[in-house]
Amino acid sequence: MDGNTITNDNIATANNDAGDAVGVSKPLKWYVAVVSNNTEKVCAERITALGYDTYVPTQKELRRWKNGRRKIIDRIVIHAAVFVRCTEADRRHHIVNLPFVKRFMVDRAAATNKFGFHPVAVVPDREIEKLRFILYNSDAAVTIEPLPLRLGDKVRVVRGKLIGLEGNIIRCEGHDTSDSSNLDIVVQLDILGCARMNISPMDLEKIGG
Template sequence: MRKAMEICGQIHSVSPVGNVTDESEACPKHWFVALVQMNCEKTANKKLQLLNFETFLPIQIEMHQWSDRRKKVERVVIPMMIFVKLTTKELEKVRNLSFIYRFLTAPGEHKPAIIPDEQIEQFKFMLGNADSEITMEPLTIRKGDKVRVRRGLLRGLVGYASVDSDGNSKIMIVIDCLGCASVSISAKDLEHVK
């Protein structure tokens, strides 16, 4: 127990009775996205697994037809990316591996982005059960979507996405009985609100 807390850099006095945190509470693991070189995803994934890290490399098996034969081929769904479940201490170790280019960050952020467990589970379910090709598409913000500003002076402002007559992105807030107040903003600075 004490060893687990030392690994995380958190040394607490451990009571012999009750209220003892286990390793998963002291060192929570999160999913991160490691970026690797093109066509090296499978090799990098195996290396991470040999180092005892939990990984998820989205692969889909497809049947390819050539003029003289048919063959099952493994296709990496998201090129150059591997999901890795790590503690913050492990993140620093993996970041320094020679075959890891860097970790994916959210736009405007400097810390590696955390991918929620439920999203990984849903993705795994989709990969295991889909009978057609899975593709990745950018999450686009459309007119009328509820959004939040994620950086800049308006950070935290919640409103609705809009587009002006020139095609520029705007955020609008509703003011009852008056209408909407709006301001131009880059779509890169907006995120969807659930």
């Protein structure tokens, strides 16, 4: 082997030296990439292939078909979501631009910035580990549900053509507001009176406490 041959040891040493020269490495955090339904596992595999840690929450479930066939499957627990562990820079400049990533989940419980937007949600490691523990050990089926909206809540539409619309929920007819299906609601608009519409709770965010 001559002096010009590049080995894996050479590369590793060079990378370590470069890291030392630059300084402290950037922190890795868990973010939630929003993807299309039924593509969670495929999207996670594609992101993993790029060198990132991913996690799709699943739970073992016995599926029974009408013909009597039975099979243990991995049921997706949080639809349209892929947890990705990366740096903030990678999230902003690389992963968000992947064609199959629609956006990143925001933290609706946090205060908005001066432009009225919530910050991107960062999931603590301990929450990921707790979720893994629950899904691995629970004998009962686990579902993840959004916090329910209640009568009188001030809300903002966060998706669709009505995005940005604000008002108060003053009526919910025929459904429980904790249901994930569409609700017939009446939203009180300032000055203009009331507007009635059929809208999903997933398209609304609660404003304030």
